[in-house]
Amino acid sequence: xxxxxxxDHAATTPVRSEVLEAMTPFFGARFGNPSSVHRFGRxxxxxxxEARSRVAACLHAQPDEIVFTSGGxxxxxxxxxxxxxxxxxxxxxxxxxxxxxxxxxxxxxxxxAREGGEERLLAVTADGVIDLxxxxxxxxxxxxxxxxxxxxxxxxxxxxxxAIGARARAxxxxxxxxxxxxxxxxxxxxxxxPVDLLCLSGHKIGxxxxxxxxxxxxxxxxxxxxxxxxxxRGRRPGTENVAFAVGLAVAAELQLVERxxxxxxxxxxxxxxxxxxxxxxxxxxxxxxRVQRAPHILNLSVPGTDSESLLMALDLxxxxxxxxxxxxxxxxxxxxxxxxxxxxxxxAGAAVRLSVGMLSTDADIARVSDxxxxxxxxxxxxxxxx
Amino acid sequence: xxxxxxLVAMSGGVDSSVAAALLHEQGYxxxxxxxxxxxxxxxxxxxxxxxxxxxxxARRVCQQLGVPHYVLNLESAFGRDVVQDFVDEYSRxxxxxxxxxxxxxxxxxxxxxKAEALECDWIATGHYARAHDGDMYRGRDHAKxxxxxxxxxxxxxxxxxxxxxxxxxxxxxxxxxHRLGLEVIAEKTESQDICFVPDGDHLKIIRRELGxxxxxxxxxxxxxxxxxxxxxxxxxxxxxxxQRKGVPGGFAAPMFVVAIEPETRSVVLGxxxxxxxxxxxxxxxxxxxxxxxxxxxxxxxxxxxxxTPVAAEIVRIDGDEIELALDAPxxxxxxxxxxxLYDGERLLGGGFIESGSSAPRRLSLPVLV
Numbered sequence: 166x167x168x169x170x171x172x173d174h175a176a177t178t179p180v181r182s183e184v185l186e187a188m189t190p191f192f193g194a195r196f197g198n199p200s201s202v203h204r205f206g207r208x209x210x211x212x213x214x215e216a217r218s219r220v221a222a223c224l225h226a227q228p229d230e231i232v233f234t235s236g237g238x239x240x241x242x243x244x245x246x247x248x249x250x251x252x253x254x255x256x257x258x259x260x261x262x263x264x265x266x267x268x269x270x271x272x273x274x275x276x277x278a279r280e281g282g283e284e285r286l287l288a289v290t291a292d293g294v295i296d297l298x299x300x301x302x303x304x305x306x307x308x309x310x311x312x313x314x315x316x317x318x319x320x321x322x323x324x325x326x327x328a329i330g331a332r333a334r335a336x337x338x339x340x341x342x343x344x345x346x347x348x349x350x351x352x353x354x355x356x357x358x359p360v361d362l363l364c365l366s367g368h369k370i371g372x373x374x375x376x377x378x379x380x381x382x383x384x385x386x387x388x389x390x391x392x393x394x395x396x397x398r399g400r401r402p403g404t405e406n407v408a409f410a411v412g413l414a415v416a417a418e419l420q421l422v423e424r425x426x427x428x429x430x431x432x433x434x435x436x437x438x439x440x441x442x443x444x445x446x447x448x449x450x451x452x453x454x455r456v457q458r459a460p461h462i463l464n465l466s467v468p469g470t471d472s473e474s475l476l477m478a479l480d481l482x483x484x485x486x487x488x489x490x491x492x493x494x495x496x497x498x499x500x501x502x503x504x505x506x507x508x509x510x511x512x513a514g515a516a517v518r519l520s521v522g523m524l525s526t527d528a529d530i531a532r533v534s535d536x537x538x539x540x541x542x543x544x545x546x547x548x549x550x551x
Numbered sequence: 552x553x554x555x556x557x558l559v560a561m562s563g564g565v566d567s568s569v570a571a572a573l574l575h576e577q578g579y580x581x582x583x584x585x586x587x588x589x590x591x592x593x594x595x596x597x598x599x600x601x602x603x604x605x606x607x608x609a610r611r612v613c614q615q616l617g618v619p620h621y622v623l624n625l626e627s628a629f630g631r632d633v634v635q636d637f638v639d640e641y642s643r644x645x646x647x648x649x650x651x652x653x654x655x656x657x658x659x660x661x662x663x664x665k666a667e668a669l670e671c672d673w674i675a676t677g678h679y680a681r682a683h684d685g686d687m688y689r690g691r692d693h694a695k696x697x698x699x700x701x702x703x704x705x706x707x708x709x710x711x712x713x714x715x716x717x718x719x720x721x722x723x724x725x726x727x728x729h730r731l732g733l734e735v736i737a738e739k740t741e742s743q744d745i746c747f748v749p750d751g752d753h754l755k756i757i758r759r760e761l762g763x764x765x766x767x768x769x770x771x772x773x774x775x776x777x778x779x780x781x782x783x784x785x786x787x788x789x790x791x792x793x794q795r796k797g798v799p800g801g802f803a804a805p806m807f808v809v810a811i812e813p814e815t816r817s818v819v820l821g822x823x824x825x826x827x828x829x830x831x832x833x834x835x836x837x838x839x840x841x842x843x844x845x846x847x848x849x850x851x852x853x854x855x856x857x858x859t860p861v862a863a864e865i866v867r868i869d870g871d872e873i874e875l876a877l878d879a880p881x882x883x884x885x886x887x888x889x890x891x892l893y894d895g896e897r898l899l900g901g902g903f904i905e906s907g908s909s910a911p912r913r914l915s916l917p918v919l920v
Contacts, residue, residue, distance in 0.1 A: 474668040477621050481582070481669060497624055547667050 169483040170529045174369075174522025175318055175346060175462055176487055180412070181371035181523070187415045188373075191408035199405050200396065209407045216407070219414035220378050223421055224363070225354040227383065232401050233410050236377040237345040238269040240364030243390055243401070244341045244379055245273045245312050248362070249282060251386035252309035252339075259283040261304055261311040261338070263295050264505035265319075270312050270343055271501075283307070292456040293322040293506045300332050308338035310362075315347035319502045319518060321462025322453040323351070330359030339385060345369055345377075349420030350428060350459050361385045365417075367409065371523060372416035376409035427523075432460030434521045434530045439463055441534030446541050450512055452503060461522055466508070466515040470544045473497045475517055478540045484533055487518050556580040557673035557713060558666040560658065561612065561620070563605030566677030566716050568612045568736045569724050573715040574675055575616045576731075582669060583613040583620040586658060588629040589747045608736060615732070623665060625657055632656040634747060638760040641753070642767045644811035645887030646791040648700075648903075649745055655703025655837075663708050675713040680898075682717075685710040687839060687898040692720040699856045702891045702901030706839055757788050771816025773799055776809065776825060787811050790818050793826055793883025807883075827880040828907030831863070833890045836873045836902035843900075850892040850899060854881050860893060873902055881907070 191212065197205030199213045218228045234240045249260055262274050264286050278284040285308070288299035295313060304311055311333035315326050330340035341362035344353065348365040355363065362385065367376035381387060387400060394402035420427075442449055442465065452464040467475070472488035476497065479486050488497040503513040519533070559571040561583045575581050585606045606622055613620035633653045640647035659674075666674050678697045679690030687709050690696040704712075716724050728737035744751045757765060767788035772780045782799040784790070789797060794808045798820060809821035831854065844850065846865050852875055853860040861881060867874035875890075884890075884907025891901040 473621075473624060474665060477582075477619075477665070477669055480619060480621075497622075498626075544668055547664075 167483060167532070169485060170533060171485045171524045172519040172521060172529070172533065173485045173487050174524070175321075175518065175520035177368045177374065178371050178522055179524070180373050181416060181419065183419060184372050184412045184416045188408040188412040191411060195407075197407075199407060200394075213405055213407050213410055216410040216414040220410075220417055223348075223353075223414075223417040224380055225356050226380050229398070230355075230381055230383055232379040232381055232397050233405060233413070234364070234377040234379050234401065235375055236368065237267070237343065237364055237366035240345075240366070240377050240379040241267070241269040241312070241341075241343055242273050243387075244362040244364055244381075245270065245310050246277065246390060247387040247400075248339050248341075248385060249277055249309045250388040253282060257307055257309040257338070259285050259305075259307045259309060261285045261287060261308050261333070263287045263289055263313055263324075265289050265293055265317055265502045266312065266314050267318055267343060267345070268501075270314065274312070282309075287313070289505055291507050293317060293320050293453050293502065294456050295324055295329065297325070297328060297332075300329065304333050304336055304338060306336055308333070308336065310339045310341055312341040312343070314343040314345075316344075316350060316459045316462075317453070317502060318346050319462075319500055319516075320453040320464040321346070321459040321520075323347075323457040323459060327359060334359050334361075346459060346462075348417070349424055350461070352424070355380060355382065367413040367416060370416045370420045372412040373409055376406060376413045378413060428460045431521045431525070434525055434527065435460055435463050435519075437527075438519065438521075438530050438534055439465075441530075442537055445538035449541075450508075452506070452508070452516065461520050463519045463521075464516055465519075466503075466512040466517070467541050467545075468512065468515065469548050470515045470541060472515055472517050474544060475515070475540065478544065479517075479537070482536050482540065484536060487520075488516060554670075554672040556582065556669075556671045557675050558582050558584055558662060558669060558671040559675040560662055560677075561585050561609035562677070563608030563612075563736070563739075564677065565728050565733070565736050565739055566679070566721075566724055568609070568677070568733050569727050569731070570675050570677040570713075570715045571612060571618075572616060572731045572733065573727065574713060575618065579673070579713075581613070581616060581618040582671060583609060583616075583618055584623050584662070584665065585609040585620070586623045586625050586661070588625050588653070588657070589634070608739075612733060612736060623661060625661055628657050628661065629653065629747075634756065634760065637753075638757050640887045641757055641788040642761065642765065642813065643887075644767075644787055644813035646885050647887045648889050649747075650700045651703055651889050651901075651903075654701055659704045659708050663705075663711075666711070673711050673713050674708065675715065677716050678714055679721075680714050680717045682709050682712040682714050685841065687712075688717075688896040689893070689898070690714075690717040695721050698893075698898045699853060699889060699891050702839060702889065702898060703837055704839070705837075706841070709839065754786070754788060766813065766816060769816060771818065774817045774819055776819060776821050781820065784818050787813065787816055787818050792885040823882075826882045828882075828884040829877050829880050830866075830908035831875045831877060831881070831884055831890055832872065832905040832908065833875075833902030834872050834905050836868075836871045836900060838900035840894075840897070840899045844892075850875070850894065852877070852881075853891045853893065854884055854904065855888060871902070872905070 197209035199210040217231050221228045221231045260274050260277050274284050285303045288296040290296050313324050313329050326342050333340045339361040344363050345366040349370050361382045363380040365378050368374040389400050391402050396402050450466045499513040557579045561567045610620045633649050637647045637649045662674050679695040680698045681688040689698050725737050768786040770783050773782040774780050790808045798806050804822045806820040809825045810819040848865050851860040852863045862878040863875040866876045886904050888904050889901050890904050892899040
């Protein structure tokens with residue numbers, strides 16, 4: 166059998182060799198604790214500070230505006246709960262988000278509601294973009310934080326963060342964006358962006374799982390969620406993961422250097438795959454196709470199929486894809502994102518996400534262009550016969 | 552010659568793990584699948600049969616065998632076909648048997664569909680039952696036999712079924728698990744209760760689905776068979792035919808629940824003799840054997856899990872309703888439970904018990920068996 170094809174880069178990516186190489190000394194000779202006073206500590210501290218500066222530079226931020234986290238979920242928790250806890254006392258008890266967010270945001274907002282805060286949801290259109298008119302009456306002086314994901318992780322649609330952020334800040338709300346999928350795809354310059362908090366994750370860009378960063382604009386009210394040390398200015402106590410921070414810095418820089426060319430390459434592959442599938446499965450529904458979409462994500466539903474069976478068949482054929490949001494058990498549930506867009510239960514239950522990335526080649530696309538429609542045709546024959 | 556690809560339903564327990572491992576050893580191409588039947592909400596503690604740990608155990612066994620493993624999400628079908636029916640049956644004063652409905656409408660039906668989609672030639676499970684040429688037989692270990700729960704599986708599915716542990720005893724299964732290095736799995740405790748019922752308390756599920764004010768959970772009278780009220784109970788869903796626990800005392804002889812009448816929320820009591828029935832009516836009859844039987848045919852009938860079967864004669868068939876005359880009386884023929892028909896070891900079919908009756912056996916033509 167041919168080697169398996171990985172089309173799930175939106176889920177995670179392998180650690181790049183350059184990243185691994187940069188991290189290696191910190192698992193060996195440069196093992197020090199950055200908080201120690203001695204030379205081992207100083208050496209680690211130097212590396213950590215440099216990593217922080219380099220990550221900051223990737224966002225045009227100041228080094229002290231970068232907080233290292235364990236990844237996207239922790240970043241979203243910190244970036245929403247942290248400011249809300251400070252601002253609820255000032256009469257800003259509401260948190261605004263959209264129903265198509267990652268669970269790391271939605272569940273946080275639900276938790277805030279359980280803790281006495283107010284949850285407000287924006288409206289999304291059938292294409293999955295936020296209906297900017299819905300900001301009226303939702304984003305007001307009671308809002309502590311407004312949180313909107315820049316690129317949706319399931320369907321890849323791009324939200325108008327500059328416009329939403331400007332509206333939020335006009336009424337004194339803080340703006341947070343989950344940029345986990347956006348980093349490396351959209352240029353980010355926080356000096357020009359109406360955003361106060363922004364999160365990214367290492368393992369989506371060739372760094373290891375377990376590292377991420379939160380941008381926290383200077384002067385943003387923030388109450389830490391963890392307590393117990395002065396690391397990261399007390400904003401995120403705990404001995405820093407120096408190796409992974411260094412890895413994140415290298416991966417982030419590589420993403421920016423390669424961004425334009427890689428985005429063009431990924432977009433071309435995604436478009437070729439989409440065209441090939443539509444040519445043989447003309448009634449396939451491409452989610453988010455009518456609006457601006459990230460270059461690496463293709464999310465589609467084929468009427469008369471179900472994602473669970475299709476994903477299994479793809480896997481057995483050596484193609485790794487994913488469905489909606491996978492739960493801990495690994496079972497597939499209909500996507501809350503597609504449901505929020507008004508996609509019917511049947512179509513939402515058929516959704517498959519194919520995401521290209523660093524491992525993808527034209528040969529992969531050619532094979533998937535062939536295998537995917539064949540599997541769909543077989544699934545439909547069976548469904549028709551049943 | 553049929554192919555060798557088999558979809559194995561794996562619960563994470565010893566039986567299905569050994570089934571997968573045995574088939575793998577025999578050269579089959581294994582695809583493991585664990586069915587997720589309900590969500591692990593906060594009100595449900597980990598269950599031996601459906602918990603996340605079980606999914607992980609099944610996945611680990613597959614990893615050890617070097618075969619793919621998937622989780623099949625059957626939550627909505629299970630909720631609709633099994634849990635909903637479960638509470639409805641209690642509301643109707645009956646005692647449901649959700650495992651049969653799960654096997655009939657959820658598990659095997661979906662497995663067959665997935666097997667089809669994945670071009671599997673066979674379906675395998677860890678049930679203690681045997682399948683040959685489209686017929687199903689009791690498991691060799693009669694103490695573990697599970698055919699009572701399998702009568703609703705369709706014959707075309709049985710024809711594709713591999714049941715490797717059905718030909719051995721539980722002790723042998725455990726020994727094989729050790730031999731194959733499935734140490735963690737080998738000594739897992741068995742699931743006994745209904746998987747989705749926390750702590751064996753079915754009232755919790757009824758309360759959750761129907762609310763605290765469900766009639767089956769309200770006070771009602773205990774009555775004797777002649778209608779005399781003799782006390783009050785806290786909800787007829789707490790009772791099943793044949794039950795003695797929770798029944799008032801003070802009678803000359805021990806009293807048992809002999810019937811439940813939801814219209815008046817009455818729980819009817821009677822002496823042990825009143826539990827005996829010589830006739831049995833069932834609905835939803837399905838035949839698993841190649842040719843359905845008819846009136847006058849002799850069968851062996853089992854009316855409860857682990858009950859000893861008795862000989863009987865089919866005296867009436869109306870659509871999917873069947874009536875049997877029993878050679879010997881059965882105790883506590885309980886509406887909602889399954890009655891399963893056998894010819895010796897071979898499973899003929901089954902249905903859901905509608906009622907028992909003390910009616911004498913209908914006079915019929917001489918039986919030439």
